[in-house]
Amino acid sequence: MIHLPKEETKLMVAVHGWSGVLLGLVLYAVVITGMAAVFAEEIGAWSAGHVETQSAFARPFDRSVRELAARTPNEFRDDVDLFEIGDHNLGVFFHRHEVAPSGELINRGVYYQLDRQGRVANELRGTGEEVFGPRNDDALSSFLVDTHVRLHVPDPWGLLLTGVMGLAMLVAAISGLLVHRHLFKDIFTLRRRANPVLADRDRHSVAGTWSLPFAFLLAFTGSFFSFFGTIGVPIVAMAAFGGDQQAFSDTVFGQPGKPNPTPQPIGNLDRIAADAIGRTDGAPTFMTIEHFGRADAAVTTFHESKPGDIEPMTLVYHGGTATFDREKPSIGSKPSTGGTLAAIMAPLHFGNFAGVLSKAVWFGLGFAICYVTLTGIRLWLARRRERQRSLDWLERSVTVIGFGLPLALLAAAAGFLVTMPLGSAVFWTPASFLAACAVAILAGAVVPRQEELQRGLQIAIGALLALLPLIRLASGGPGWPATIASGQLAIMAVDIATLAGGAWTLWRLSAQGRERTAKDSAALQPTE
């Protein structure tokens, strides 16, 4: 238990309240999209009807990469990144490193998107930022991730904004811990029959306290990611390397060794992938080739962590001979405290270190944080309701954003499902989101009673959740027998989750309606 003096406790309550009220609604947007983005991969497969389960790295791809190398201008053949896109197809980015006039490190080159047969389906030229935009088949998952990471605000401002949200969450989490006078009593206290404000306070307190370590972890790792490239690397590179960010990158991420620019064809990449799969029991999630076509070429394969471990696995191969070199940490050439700490930031933030189970826990705790954020603002408003009628607009905004945002995300999913087969999902996914936002804002302005507004938005959420699987099937998505036959269970799981979520929301609203009717008639009887 933490016992702060009375004045300090009052101050912490103020810090907790104001950090929540000033930044809570934006923080809510970041957390709710992050909660959905935990399952971005599964949502991507579900929404686009991807039924392939075999990794692109488990199929032959060496010949395709050689053919692509032959058609790529020499100036972009320094390094190659290989990764999966769409329905387990391959994306290949031949590039060179450049330093932008701002001092920022960028990659420029040719990005090939291959189809299932290894043929070029699309070719894009430019910097990494220019070529890695959303595609028609991943517009929904890209939209979710981009909203979470930068709220669609251009870099670096979007990242800085979400970084500030991370710090606000850190403040709310720590101050929330400090204001508890009876921590262990509070986490088990739920007075359901108390007055509504007290019952809300209990629920806020219980959900907040249980999710507190998680909120701290997410806020810390999230702000690390937001500030890493935008502020952190430039400042540390300035202090340690006189501003040379390339030198920083080479020291932290590069492969130590004597340069050998003698031309030498790259070894067999299929052999490297097969060896990596054998050593890690899993296909690479990413592969890079440094110094492509040189005697000192190095191939690095990145893998998810082993069961029971958090840090992802990384293997290095001699590029020219396609022979195994060593297992290395994700960051740095040898195991180190800094490298390990930085490497576990991603799995701790994304919750993907123990498969679907850890993702489900992260999703649930993300939901708890959304609940805590909204109920916290409502409690803050409830305390001031008697004194300040002028805060009605804020209460209404909380309802519009609190329920309008999930509704708009569901509308974006529906928009994607309808327009992806037409090839226009990149436009219609954000357009559907904005249209639903406009409807929610309009409803907030015209619906006279707060309760009616809240109920209406909740009914729309429940109905849309329940309808999403039907929209998916109606727009040509694969049925359950096809997904079971292919072993792609994510599609069925997301269908069941949305159906269950919709049914539960509508059932809860119907129960609340019946309760209200019963109360009204009970109140009327004595009058009669």
Next chain:
Amino acid sequence: MSPHARKWTRIGFAGPGAVVVALVTMAGMSLWLPRGSAGIDNLVLPLVLVPLIWAALFFHACLDARLARVVGVALALFAIHAGIVAHKFMDRPAMASEAHR
């Protein structure tokens, strides 16, 4: 110092002060932290720790009853790390001209 001035000094050290001191500390730490077995700890640890350094400075500025200690800790951290960075920058041209000889 008047209560009003004390309040704004505290707000200054909890707000922009904490940000500036955390960033300068991060820059300075990269020059004195041990490099570790991989030679990267001095570069990576400040990046990992900066949100926590900021949070520590923020809550210290809010909760420490002695304002002089808040100011003292923040200014000491700032002066030490800014000094280390400045020393490195002043040393660099000298090292470069030494190398040219």
